[in-house]
Amino acid sequence: MTNTSRRQFFTRVTQGAAVAATGGLAWFYLLNEQSHASAWAIRPPGGEAIDEFYAKCIKCGKCVDACPFDTLKLASAGVNIPIGTPYFVPREIPCYMCLDIPCQEACPTGAISSNLEDINDARMGLATIDIENCLSWQGLRCEICHRECPVQNKAITIEHHPRRLSKHAMFVPIVHGDHCTGCGVCEKACPTEKAAIRVVKPEYVQGKIGEHYRLGWKTDTPITQEFTPSQSTTSPGQSTEQALDYLNQDSSL
Amino acid sequence: MNRRDALKPKLGNDGKPLIGANGKPMHYLLDPPSMAGKLWVWRYLILRRLSQVTILLLFFGTFHWGWTLWGQPVLTGNLSGSKFLGILPMADPFAVLQIFVAQYILDSEVLIGAAVILGLYALLVGRAFCSWVCPLNIVTDLSSWLRRKLDIRDVFRLSRNTRYLVLAAALVLSAITGVAAFEWVSPIAMFHRELIFGIGMGWMAILGVFVFELFILKHGWCGHLCPLGAFYSLVGGKTAQLKVHFDKETCTHCGECAIICPEPQVLNLKKAGQVGTVGNECTNCGRCTPVCPEGSLSFAPRYQIGKHSNSFSQENPTSIRRAA
Numbered sequence: 001m002t003n004t005s006r007r008q009f010f011t012r013v014t015q016g017a018a019v020a021a022t023g024g025l026a027w028f029y030l031l032n033e034q035s036h037a038s039a040w041a042i043r044p045p046g047g048e049a050i051d052e053f054y055a056k057c058i059k060c061g062k063c064v065d066a067c068p069f070d071t072l073k074l075a076s077a078g079v080n081i082p083i084g085t086p087y088f089v090p091r092e093i094p095c096y097m098c099l100d101i102p103c104q105e106a107c108p109t110g111a112i113s114s115n116l117e118d119i120n121d122a123r124m125g126l127a128t129i130d131i132e133n134c135l136s137w138q139g140l141r142c143e144i145c146h147r148e149c150p151v152q153n154k155a156i157t158i159e160h161h162p163r164r165l166s167k168h169a170m171f172v173p174i175v176h177g178d179h180c181t182g183c184g185v186c187e188k189a190c191p192t193e194k195a196a197i198r199v200v201k202p203e204y205v206q207g208k209i210g211e212h213y214r215l216g217w218k219t220d221t222p223i224t225q226e227f228t229p230s231q232s233t234t235s236p237g238q239s240t241e242q243a244l245d246y247l248n249q250d251s252s253l
Numbered sequence: 254m255n256r257r258d259a260l261k262p263k264l265g266n267d268g269k270p271l272i273g274a275n276g277k278p279m280h281y282l283l284d285p286p287s288m289a290g291k292l293w294v295w296r297y298l299i300l301r302r303l304s305q306v307t308i309l310l311l312f313f314g315t316f317h318w319g320w321t322l323w324g325q326p327v328l329t330g331n332l333s334g335s336k337f338l339g340i341l342p343m344a345d346p347f348a349v350l351q352i353f354v355a356q357y358i359l360d361s362e363v364l365i366g367a368a369v370i371l372g373l374y375a376l377l378v379g380r381a382f383c384s385w386v387c388p389l390n391i392v393t394d395l396s397s398w399l400r401r402k403l404d405i406r407d408v409f410r411l412s413r414n415t416r417y418l419v420l421a422a423a424l425v426l427s428a429i430t431g432v433a434a435f436e437w438v439s440p441i442a443m444f445h446r447e448l449i450f451g452i453g454m455g456w457m458a459i460l461g462v463f464v465f466e467l468f469i470l471k472h473g474w475c476g477h478l479c480p481l482g483a484f485y486s487l488v489g490g491k492t493a494q495l496k497v498h499f500d501k502e503t504c505t506h507c508g509e510c511a512i513i514c515p516e517p518q519v520l521n522l523k524k525a526g527q528v529g530t531v532g533n534e535c536t537n538c539g540r541c542t543p544v545c546p547e548g549s550l551s552f553a554p555r556y557q558i559g560k561h562s563n564s565f566s567q568e569n570p571t572s573i574r575r576a577a
Contacts, residue, residue: 024422031430031437054432055357058348059442060334061450065316065326076453077443084333084436084446108334108342109352110360 039080040201041087042182044072044103045095045122046113056111059084066106069096090184090199095124097150097183120151125182125199126206127156127175134196136172139163145186145197146173154179156186173197177206260546263507273505280507280546297539304385308332312449332386332445333436334363342366347484351433354424371488379493380485383475384515384538388448389441392459393475396466397515408469413476413518413534416483423480435480472515482536490533497535497542498553501526510541510550529558 035054044063047053063086064072071093075081086103088095097119104112116122127145135142136158149156154176161170175197184199262270263279271279285291292299311328312335314320320327325339334344344366352359374382384390399405426434436442440462443455462474475482504522511517519525519532520541531541531550541550 020418020422023419024426027422027434027438028426028430031426031432031434034437035430035432051431052357055355056352056359058334058344058352058363058433059436059446060330060344061316061446062330062334062336064450065329074446074450076447076451076455077458078454082437084442106329108330108336108344108360108363108366110358114360 034082038082040204041075041081041085042090042095042125042184042199044086044088044107044112045097045101045119045124045181046104046107046116047086047111048123049113052113053111054082054085056109057085058109058111060108061086062106062108063103063112066102068098068102069093071095072103088184090187091195092188094184094188095181096185097122097181120179120181122181122183123202125184126177126202127180127182127184127186127197128200128205129173129175130196130198131172133192133194134173135192136170139167139170141171142191143171143173144189144191148185148189150183150185151179151181155181177202271507273507275502275505277503277505277547279505282509282544282546294543297542301385301538302391305388305391308386309388309445309448316449331442331449332388333442334366336366341369343370345481346371346488347481348433348436350484351423351427351435354427355431355433356428357431374485374489375492377493378495379489379537380482380533380535381489381495381537382485383479383482384536387441387481388445389459389462390475392444392463393466393472393515396463397472399467400471401512405468405471407471411470411473411477413516415477416479416486419478420480420483420487439481440474441479441481476516482534486534490535492555494554494556495537496530496553496555496558497537497539498530498551498558499525500549500551501529502549503547504545504549505547507546509544509546513540513544515540530555 043050043053044067047057059074061074061084064074071088072086073088075083075085075087077083081087099119101116101119104114104116107114129137129145131137143158146153146156146158156173156175158171159174161172163169182199182202186197187195187199190197260280261283263281265271273279285294308328311320312331315327315329322338326336327338329336332345333348334342336342342362342365344363346367349359349363349367374380378385423435440455440458444459447453447455465473466475470477499522501522504526506522511520514520515538516532516534516536519535521532525531537552539552542552
């Protein structure tokens with residue numbers, strides 16, 4: 001092999017490697033962009049662990065086939081949702097929480113996790129109320145979301161907020177994250193022009209109290225070795241009952 | 254019309270008949286005048302379109318019109334994963350391989366489905382997916398037909414082995430990113446999905462493939478880049494029963510088959526003459542068999558081809574030695 005042909009050979013190899021690297025990087029960028037920079041979308045029940053869902057979903061659309069309410073659809077190119085994955089828009093058609101979870105049954109890969117046994121344990125998202133536009137929060141008697149909610153009186157409860165004498169009390173809906181499945185029936189039912197209650201990604205709105213806070217007046221606060229509800233606020237001679245009474249009554253200590 | 258009557262001698266620039274490698278004169282095959290004759294020449298093309306459209310229609314009808322048979326949905330899902338009559342699961346083995354490389358454990362249904370499809374192509378019909386099932390084939394056949402009519406030259410050259418590099422890249426990227434790398438960009442899956450589940454912007458990818466194959470590189474996608482085609486070439490090339498048999502004795506090397514073939518490198522006639530069959534990247538589209546004036550190319554099961562080449566080598570040991 002002469003020097004020239006050897007140089008040509010190495011040039012060709014380098015050129016080939018450069019083309020492969022450029023193409024590979026562009027492809028990698030595309031994948032990363034799709035899987036991480038895409039908009040959040042509501043997934044079928046059991047598809048909450050998003051990395052696993054993205055990896056396992058083979059984009060076959062059998063869940064879409066199986067959905068009896070035509071809720072699910074596959075993301076087509078150009079909607080800023082990872083291509084070919086199933087999702088739904090609750091304001092159009094919400095998830096009606098079939099007890100037999102046919103979409104999960106249809107999924108051949110386990111992207112829609114078979115660990116979900118009870119549809120009430122699904123956490124597709126979290127309903128969130130815009131209290132500035134919610135009719136009930138303005139003082140009207142609406143409460144449609146509360147009545148439509150499939151997890152009746154658990155995911156959404158109505159609390160009454162007394163007001164001054166000239167006005168009647170407000171009956172306002174409150175969402176409880178412990179029970180809300182994110183099915184979006186409330187969002188579909190909301191009568192405002194744009195829904196005042198919406199299903200969003202739980203991480204967008206959910207805070208976390210932190211382990212170091214103790215709500216001493218809550219009887220279900222766990223009593224640990226480091227902490228008992230009576231420890232912090234009570235002075236010697238007071239019982240736990242007295243301390244709890246203090247919080248619930250207007251009388252002074 | 255008799256096959257012999259359809260032959261017209263091929264003449265060289267000096268007006269004399271061209272003589273083939275086996276000493277016999279070369280021929281063109283004339284288009285048959287009758288409709289029946291034309292349909293017979295186009296038989297594999299017609300069957301392939303029927304197969305492609307029927308598969309698409311079964312998916313579409315089951316999804317949109319709720320087609321059932323014996324109380325079961327006929328064919329749910331799409332080419333990535335499907336179920337026939339509620340019993341037989343099928344899945345794209347290349348997609349499953351990518352998810353496997355991305356290190357996720359899949360449910361058994363899709364694994365069985367992938368094995369069914371892998372078995373079908375590996376043992377029976379070879380790389381037939383590309384020409385008998387893939388919906389993109391209709392688009393790329395159109396572009397290569399237009400190319401033949403318009404006589405368009407390639408913008409650049411690219412090795413047909415590039416697809417194996419793309420295949421390797423798909424697996425490496427699946428391992429790195431944790432998602433099935435090709436499935437997330439595949440124009441085939443995009444096209445197929447949108448035909449069944451509703452049109453989005455996927456047609457742009459299809460237009461891209463069409464324009465690329467028409468103006469930039471002949472068979473640029475299907476024959477050079479597509480990793481799925483590369484996958485099925487590896488899977489079905491060596492073991493599948495359905496093969497195009499090549500008869501060295503009658504072939505005059507006229508080159509008619511190579512003009513129509515989407516993977517002309519499989520018609521390496523010297524090599525094909527030794528083994529009795531065309532190369533591994535053959536999609537079993539059958540386009541070459543009706544255009545061959547001498548009838549040297551025909552579908553045959555592989556075990557028969559094996560016998561052919563054995564008897565052939567016993568009769569003509571010298572020709573084998575020369576070829577080797």
